[in-house]
Amino acid sequence: MKKLLECISEEVMNAFEAAGYKREAGRVSVSNRPDLCEYQCNGAMALAKEAHCAPIQIANAVVEKLQGNAVISKAEAVMPGFINMFISEEFLAKYVGEMSTADRFGMDLKAKQKIVIDYGGPNVAKALHVGHLRSAVIGESVKRILRFAGHEVIGDIHMGDWGLPMGLIMTELKERKPDLVYFDDSYTGEYPKEAPFTVAELEEIYPTASGKSKEDEDYKARAMEATFKLQSGVRGYRALWDKIIDVSVNDLKKNYEKLNVEFDLWNGESSVHDIIPAMVEDMKKGGHAYISEGALVVDVKEETDTKEVPPCMILKSDGASLYNTTDLATILDRNNKYHPDHIIYLTDKRQELYFVQVFRCARKTGLVPETTKLTHIGFGTMNGKDGKPFKTREGGVMRLEYLVRDINEEMLKKIRENKGIDSSEAEKTAEVVGLSAIKYGDLSNQASKDYIFDMDRFTSFEGNTGPYILYTIVRIKSILEKYKAQGGDMTAVKIGTKPQNETEKELMKALTGFNQMMESAVEELAPHKICAFIYDLANALNSFYHETKILTEENEAVKSQYIALIDLTKRVLETCIDLLGFSAPERM
RNA sequence: GUUUCUGUAGCUCAGCAGGAUAGAGCGUUCGCCUCCUAAGCGAAAGGCCGGCGGUUCGAAUCCGCCCAGGAACGCCA
Numbered sequence: 001m002k003k004l005l006e007c008i009s010e011e012v013m014n015a016f017e018a019a020g021y022k023r024e025a026g027r028v029s030v031s032n033r034p035d036l037c038e039y040q041c042n043g044a045m046a047l048a049k050e051a052h053c054a055p056i057q058i059a060n061a062v063v064e065k066l067q068g069n070a071v072i073s074k075a076e077a078v079m080p081g082f083i084n085m086f087i088s089e090e091f092l093a094k095y096v097g098e099m100s101t102a103d104r105f106g107m108d109l110k111a112k113q114k115i116v117i118d119y120g121g122p123n124v125a126k127a128l129h130v131g132h133l134r135s136a137v138i139g140e141s142v143k144r145i146l147r148f149a150g151h152e153v154i155g156d157i158h159m160g161d162w163g164l165p166m167g168l169i170m171t172e173l174k175e176r177k178p179d180l181v182y183f184d185d186s187y188t189g190e191y192p193k194e195a196p197f198t199v200a201e202l203e204e205i206y207p208t209a210s211g212k213s214k215e216d217e218d219y220k221a222r223a224m225e226a227t228f229k230l231q232s233g234v235r236g237y238r239a240l241w242d243k244i245i246d247v248s249v250n251d252l253k254k255n256y257e258k259l260n261v262e263f264d265l266w267n268g269e270s271s272v273h274d275i276i277p278a279m280v281e282d283m284k285k286g287g288h289a290y291i292s293e294g295a296l297v298v299d300v301k302e303e304t305d306t307k308e309v310p311p312c313m314i315l316k317s318d319g320a321s322l323y324n325t326t327d328l329a330t331i332l333d334r335n336n337k338y339h340p341d342h343i344i345y346l347t348d349k350r351q352e353l354y355f356v357q358v359f360r361c362a363r364k365t366g367l368v369p370e371t372t373k374l375t376h377i378g379f380g381t382m383n384g385k386d387g388k389p390f391k392t393r394e395g396g397v398m399r400l401e402y403l404v405r406d407i408n409e410e411m412l413k414k415i416r417e418n419k420g421i422d423s424s425e426a427e428k429t430a431e432v433v434g435l436s437a438i439k440y441g442d443l444s445n446q447a448s449k450d451y452i453f454d455m456d457r458f459t460s461f462e463g464n465t466g467p468y469i470l471y472t473i474v475r476i477k478s479i480l481e482k483y484k485a486q487g488g489d490m491t492a493v494k495i496g497t498k499p500q501n502e503t504e505k506e507l508m509k510a511l512t513g514f515n516q517m518m519e520s521a522v523e524e525l526a527p528h529k530i531c532a533f534i535y536d537l538a539n540a541l542n543s544f545y546h547e548t549k550i551l552t553e554e555n556e557a558v559k560s561q562y563i564a565l566i567d568l569t570k571r572v573l574e575t576c577i578d579l580l581g582f583s584a585p586e587r588m
Numbered sequence: 589g590u591u592u593c594u595g596u597a598g599c600u601c602a603g604c605a606g607g608a609u610a611g612a613g614c615g616u617u618c619g620c621c622u623c624c625u626a627a628g629c630g631a632a633a634g635g636c637c638g639g640c641g642g643u644u645c646g647a648a649u650c651c652g653c654c655c656a657g658g659a660a661c662g663c664c665a
Contacts (some may be wrong), residue, residue, distance in 0.1 A: 467627070
């Protein structure tokens with residue numbers, strides 16, 4: 001379905017052409033002066049110089065050609081050369097009517113792509129903290145947006161599950177429970193099903209071990225040995241590692257579930273361990289990798305660089321692999337398995353340079369074809385009210401669990417003080433609304449920017465917040481329920497006649513922006529555009545609601561259109577919040 | 589030091605393939621519930637769009653310089 005602005009632009013372009021000017025000048029945008037007009041075209045002014053005449057003359061000529069137009073009800077030329085237009089109400093109603101019955105509200109699909117999203121995942125055996133929130137929330141939304149646009153998307157959490165941290169944990173475990181069968185090299189039987197530790201223990205073990213290794217050389221040596229044993233496949237160490245992964249992943253799943261975040265793949269650095277040697281060998285053979293300052297590197301400088309881009313390190317001088325190595329191997333692995341058209345990484349924006357290096361290295365060494373797009377979405381930090389990175393009151397790193405819990409408690413308080421909702425429903429509702437508060441608060445900002453996490457603001461029901469959006473949806477649901485209870489037939493309602501008043505027209509116009517907005521949200525991988533759109537749409541709905549008695553409208557045809565219109569609004573809003581990764585309750 | 593991002597109302601943020609009087613929300617002030625959820629709606633006040641230059645008929649938006657803050661800059665991830 002053509003976007004509304006395209007429909008209007010086409011008319012204006014034709015008019016430009018008919019008046020003897022080039023049609024490109026006819027591009028129309030939503031007016032930035034709603035007091036003067038609804039849509040505007042500034043092409044006449046841009047054209048003036050090459051056409052050697054005053055812009056107002058051009059505008060006048062174009063306006064003349066627009067008289068009696070079916071799409072544009074009124075057009076006028078204004079000094080110095082603006083073309084101000086109003087849309088035909090009949091056309092608008094017809095357009096919205098088509099939208100309401102079309103798939104995806106009439107959004108056209110582009111060629112289908114296969115896309116992998118890498119969430120730059122958390123380390124196993126470490127509690128999720130607020131730093132992991134953005135990757136999960138933004139990534140989930142981007143995934144849903146791309147799927148909505150018709151692409152095949154594979155989300156990979158991509159955990160840090162290999163290397164020294166694992167050795168440290170095992171060393172500390174051995175220290176505490178030396179009798180575990182996993183450490184008995186002569187043991188050949190089955191290993192126990194039960195893990196010899198809980199998540200809580202695991203989370204405490206890692207920092208302890210990490211601390212010890214910094215002070216105790218001998219301890220560190222043992223940890224490195226354990227790491228080596230794991231990586232070289234010693235049976236007991238592998239079995240123990242499996243348990244660590246099991247316990248951690250279980251816990252991670254629980255946490256991500258609360259955030260309504262899902263992954264298709266639970267891969268990690270370990271997944272590509274086996275293909276690293278061959279990859280490194282190829283890089284050497286290809287003449288790309290060479291030894292510099294003891295380490296194996298690939299140059300990734302380019303002539304056009306304005307800054308120093310250090311080489312991409314493949315192996316450390318002690319021969320061990322590092323972050324780069326596994327990321328490169330992962331690219332290779334993904335290419336072999338999925339042949340993706342596009343791989344998207346979500347990490348903190350501080351890793352920008354790192355990804356420039358990795359992407360260039362991957363291209364240079366031919367890990368992916370030229371056509372595979374590699375994108376890094378670098379997001380800003382979540383700060384506290386003081387503008388500094390978010391911390392607990394004690395100054396430590398805030399666990400994600402606690403953040404979610406605090407938001408939910410705050411939400412529950414507000415919901416309880418409002419109305420007599422019974423307590424089990426209130427708790428459920430608080431979770432749903434709380435999630436909207438967290439996610440909307442995050443996603444309504446541009447991903448690349450830092451933002452301030454303000455509990456009071458995010459959980460507020462007023463203003464540009466998640467709860468406000470949900471409230472709007474709940475309001476609509478309530479009317480529709482009543483309509484049905486009164487015997488109204490939802491399948492019979494439709495949109496097609498011109499709006500009765502200004503607020504209805506504004507609501508229609510707001511709805512028509514969906515396609516335009518979605519296209520740029522997909523193109524720019526920008527969930528915040530959806531937030532801005534639904535905020536405007538919710539405002540339009542609430543104004544309409546306030547001005548219009550819907551259920552008591554006596555003219556049945558008018559009432560039917562009202563119902564169809566708010567139903568469409570509800571569906572659009574629900575689709576959008578689903579793309580953001582949350583949902584609305586029945587009541588609140 | 590080099591590179592890069594950011595700087596818009598008291599606060600939190602939009603707007604940036606250049607367009608007419610720079611927009612929201614919170615907060616402040618003032619209206620509106622016998623009526624579909626007032627968690628709402630309407631209105632007012634509040635701005636040298638960090639500064640200075642340049643390009644242009646026209647700049648918050650493009651370019652240059654400067655100021656302020658953050659970040660990155662080979663063996664962490």
